[in-house]
Amino acid sequence: MTLLDQFQLFLKAQGWPEWAYYTVPALAGIVVIIGVVLAAVIVYIWWERRFVARIQIRLGPNRCGPEGIFQPIATAVKILLKEDIVPANADKVLHFIAPIVVFVPILMIFAVVPFDRGAILVDLNVGIVYVIAISSISVIGIFTASWASGNKYSFISGLRSISQMVSYEIPVVLSIVGVVLMTGSFSMIKIVEAQTVPFILLQPLGFLLFFMGALAEMNRSPFDLLEADSEIVAGYHLEYSGMKFAMFYLGEYGMALAYSAVITTVFLSGWQGPFLPGVIWFLVKVMLVFSVIVWIRSMMPRMRVDQLMSFAWKAMLPMALINLLVIAVEVLVIPSLQWLMLIINFGLAAVLILLFSRIFTLGGGRVEV
Amino acid sequence: MKFERYGVGIAKGLGMTMRHLFRAPITVQYPEEKLKISKRTRGNELVWFPDRCTGCGTCTKACPQGNIVLVTHRGEPNKFIVDKFECDTGRCIFCGLCVESCPYNALAMSVKYECAKYRRGDLVLGKEKMAVSAENRPSAYCRPQFEEGLPAQSLLLYNREEGGQKLKFIPLSTRKRGSHA
Numbered sequence: 001m002t003l004l005d006q007f008q009l010f011l012k013a014q015g016w017p018e019w020a021y022y023t024v025p026a027l028a029g030i031v032v033i034i035g036v037v038l039a040a041v042i043v044y045i046w047w048e049r050r051f052v053a054r055i056q057i058r059l060g061p062n063r064c065g066p067e068g069i070f071q072p073i074a075t076a077v078k079i080l081l082k083e084d085i086v087p088a089n090a091d092k093v094l095h096f097i098a099p100i101v102v103f104v105p106i107l108m109i110f111a112v113v114p115f116d117r118g119a120i121l122v123d124l125n126v127g128i129v130y131v132i133a134i135s136s137i138s139v140i141g142i143f144t145a146s147w148a149s150g151n152k153y154s155f156i157s158g159l160r161s162i163s164q165m166v167s168y169e170i171p172v173v174l175s176i177v178g179v180v181l182m183t184g185s186f187s188m189i190k191i192v193e194a195q196t197v198p199f200i201l202l203q204p205l206g207f208l209l210f211f212m213g214a215l216a217e218m219n220r221s222p223f224d225l226l227e228a229d230s231e232i233v234a235g236y237h238l239e240y241s242g243m244k245f246a247m248f249y250l251g252e253y254g255m256a257l258a259y260s261a262v263i264t265t266v267f268l269s270g271w272q273g274p275f276l277p278g279v280i281w282f283l284v285k286v287m288l289v290f291s292v293i294v295w296i297r298s299m300m301p302r303m304r305v306d307q308l309m310s311f312a313w314k315a316m317l318p319m320a321l322i323n324l325l326v327i328a329v330e331v332l333v334i335p336s337l338q339w340l341m342l343i344i345n346f347g348l349a350a351v352l353i354l355l356f357s358r359i360f361t362l363g364g365g366r367v368e369v
Numbered sequence: 370m371k372f373e374r375y376g377v378g379i380a381k382g383l384g385m386t387m388r389h390l391f392r393a394p395i396t397v398q399y400p401e402e403k404l405k406i407s408k409r410t411r412g413n414e415l416v417w418f419p420d421r422c423t424g425c426g427t428c429t430k431a432c433p434q435g436n437i438v439l440v441t442h443r444g445e446p447n448k449f450i451v452d453k454f455e456c457d458t459g460r461c462i463f464c465g466l467c468v469e470s471c472p473y474n475a476l477a478m479s480v481k482y483e484c485a486k487y488r489r490g491d492l493v494l495g496k497e498k499m500a501v502s503a504e505n506r507p508s509a510y511c512r513p514q515f516e517e518g519l520p521a522q523s524l525l526l527y528n529r530e531e532g533g534q535k536l537k538f539i540p541l542s543t544r545k546r547g548s549h550a
Contacts, residue, residue: 053394054389054390054394055386055387055389055390056389057389057392057393057394057395057396058394058395058396059394059396059398062398295383295386295387296383298386299379299382299383299385299386300379300382353376357376
């Protein structure tokens with residue numbers, strides 16, 4: 001029973017009318033989720049700036065509030081006060097709609113993210129499928145934005161986003177199927193409860209594939225081709241300013257938050273952990289995943305477009321398929337011997353990574369990673 | 370078999386970036402920490418030595434801005450007495466020509482560089498403000514005789530001799546928020 005159900009029963013017992021005890025808990029849940037997401041995005045922006053700054057042996061923003069925590073708020077106020085410019089060539093209606101289409105699906109992902117036991121907006125029995133489906137919608141928003149801007153750099157970014165998303169969706173889904181095979185359910189709560197041993201240990205290769213795919217899905221470095229500053233200026237949000245740009249900015253970090261929450265839920269055993277309450281464990285793991293993302297951003301250069309595509313189709317897809325096959329056989333033959341699965345899957349990950357870094361070619365020659 | 374090709378390169382890169390986390394910031398946290406500027410800096414104010422000045426007015430003629438005002442009257446022992454000596458640092462371009470042209474070494478650039486003011490009138494320096502004192506020290510620009518007392522220039526705060534390259538935490542209580550009072 002989730003917290004919302006309990007709230008609903010409480011209102012029912014108080015003698016509220018029927019329409020009220022359905023709508024009030026739902027609205028309350030939505031408000032809480034939006035508040036949590038916006039607060040978390042502020043922390044994320046601050047943490048990314050500080051963490052990258054430390055890696056680049058700087059300090060980062062440390063003036064506005066304690067340790068610069070209010071810097072994102074100052075940035076937000078600055079962005080909101082800016083003039084909202086719509087280019088003459090733009091498709092005005094689409095230019096207006098696109099940021100909303102990008103931002104809203106990202107908020108909708110959090111409907112099925114379990115922050116704690118029972119602290120979930122709705123426990124869908126197809127939770128992880130819902131996440132995959134909803135997160136793909138924001139790509140349409142990105143493409144709409146790039147088309148509606150009437151700018152060639154934006155349009156290049158839109159084309160890149162479509163090809164990138166279509167390619168990386170497949171390994172992401174295939175690596176999730178491995179988790180679903182072991183769990184026997186699509187429900188996020190069931191997935192967390194099935195992880196007595198976190199799936200990062202049982203399926204290391206699946207985790208790596210999902211992590212890389214998630215990096216590509218949320219347009220983070222080294223897969224940030226669609227907002228490559230040095231080539232196509234800023235990509236799809238090049239012609240946006242003011243509130244609309246803020247929506248894209250929020251959406252970008254909201255996507256990072258959503259995917260780190262999903263990675264935490266699916267591979268890092270969600271809220272489970274000793275001593276501390278579940279929410280704390282969940283938030284700690286989410287911040288850990290995001291720190292790794294930022295760490296990778298500070299280290300990796302941006303990939304080329306051809307490298308990106310061939311990496312998805314020639315390396316990640318076959319690896320995901322083999323991984324899925326092996327996990328399916330394991331689930332069929334040795335469903336209760338988790339330690340054996342652990343050994344086999346670590347061996348598989350090592351063998352496949354070595355094999356594919358040996359045979360992965362690109363045009364004229366091998367890629368050295 | 371080169372292991373750089375099997376993901377080891379990425380692991381090395383991650384290790385390298387992780388090591389940088391524990392280095393001291395190379396940037397100078399300005400209001401709390403300040404670099405020592407060059408001994409021969411052309412600071413934002415002038416230093417005037419009243420007893421050496423004869424009121425000849427060479428500096429006023431040398432100033433490309435026409436920025437220095439000098440009013441004198443003839444005093445008893447065949448000497449000019451300076452009534453008014455003013456320089457508007459808001460118009461000054463800190464070229465140092467007045468200092469270079471002074472035949473009696475009576476003018477020098479100062480070592481001050483934080484001279485922002487709230488009122489434009491505060492930028493106009495009179496005789497009292499320009500006169501040499503403990504606060505208003507001359508820099509060694511064009512006056513190498515002043516080099517001795519000035520601190521050596523530093524380009525980095527974290528010297529290895531001083532146990533640098535370690536994380537140094539500036540406590541919240543000692544931080545100044547942008548003021549230079």
